[in-house]
Amino acid sequence: MTAPVRLYHYWRSSSAWRVRWALAIKGLAFESTIVDLAAGEQLGAEQRARNPIAHVPTLEIDGLTLSESVAIIEYLEDTRPTPALYPSGAGPRARARQVVELINSGIQPLQNLTVLRQHSGDPAGQKAWAAHFNQRGMMALEATLVQLGAHFPSGPFALGDRLTVADLYLVPQVYSARRFGVDLTPYPRVLAAEAAALASPHAASALPENQPGAPRS
Numbered sequence: 636m637t638a639p640v641r642l643y644h645y646w647r648s649s650s651a652w653r654v655r656w657a658l659a660i661k662g663l664a665f666e667s668t669i670v671d672l673a674a675g676e677q678l679g680a681e682q683r684a685r686n687p688i689a690h691v692p693t694l695e696i697d698g699l700t701l702s703e704s705v706a707i708i709e710y711l712e713d714t715r716p717t718p719a720l721y722p723s724g725a726g727p728r729a730r731a732r733q734v735v736e737l738i739n740s741g742i743q744p745l746q747n748l749t750v751l752r753q754h755s756g757d758p759a760g761q762k763a764w765a766a767h768f769n770q771r772g773m774m775a776l777e778a779t780l781v782q783l784g785a786h787f788p789s790g791p792f793a794l795g796d797r798l799t800v801a802d803l804y805l806v807p808q809v810y811s812a813r814r815f816g817v818d819l820t821p822y823p824r825v826l827a828a829e830a831a832a833l834a835s836p837h838a839a840s841a842l843p844e845n846q847p848g849a850p851r852s
């Protein structure tokens with residue numbers, strides 16, 4: 636019997652959201668272990684043994700224990716290529732990775748709990764820091780999507796007429812930007828991509844509010 640796919644995640648983790656969404660698109664059911672970031676569970680020995688930097692997500696699949704959403708999603712794409720999350724062709728794939736890394740390296744790490752706490756002990760100071768880097772990131776994301784639009788069939792998604800990995804990174808980051816109070820009205824291309832991606836099949840099951848441990852409104 637094959638071991639179940641297991642995801643170590645947290646409802647509000649934007650990086651875990653990307654992976655939940657990819658799993659849903661690839662049609663992979665998974666079992667959940669919640670690592671409560673607010674309670675500091677990521678810092679405990681168990682999550683550190685899975686991922687020494689003490690972050691979520693971690694995915695157990697096919698006998699592997701994988702961390703880092705890029706590595707996980709590329710593994711899923713390599714082993715379960717349909718439906719594809721990356722466009723085909725070296726150039727379009729590089730452009731998809733450009734959007735992924737803009738978010739994964741250029742924005743999200745700066746809002747991590749560890750970074751916010753290192754920056755300031757004051758919640759208002761932490762929020763201002765995260766808002767600054769999200770606003771700067773959204774500006775870059777808007778300009779990038781406009782530039783890249785010339786290279787893809789026109790459409791509302793991050794890379795044009797179909798949902799790609801770029802959307803799986805964009806939507807959780809827009810959610811974070813909103814949470815930190817960033818005004819998103821100057822970024823219409825980003826907002827159009829978010830709306831299209833959220834309306835796509837499989838988006839709902841990955842949403843933060845639909846995860847175990849999320850506050851019930």
Ligand SMILES: N[C@@H](CCC(=O)N[C@@H](CS)C(=O)NCC(=O)O)C(=O)O
Nearest residue numbers: 648649650690691703704747748749
């Ligand atoms: N580049 C990593 C980022 C992982 C990451 O930063 N996870 C955050 C939640 S989104 C985390 O676990 N933070 C815990 C902390 O800062 O203590 C990925 O894509 O998986």
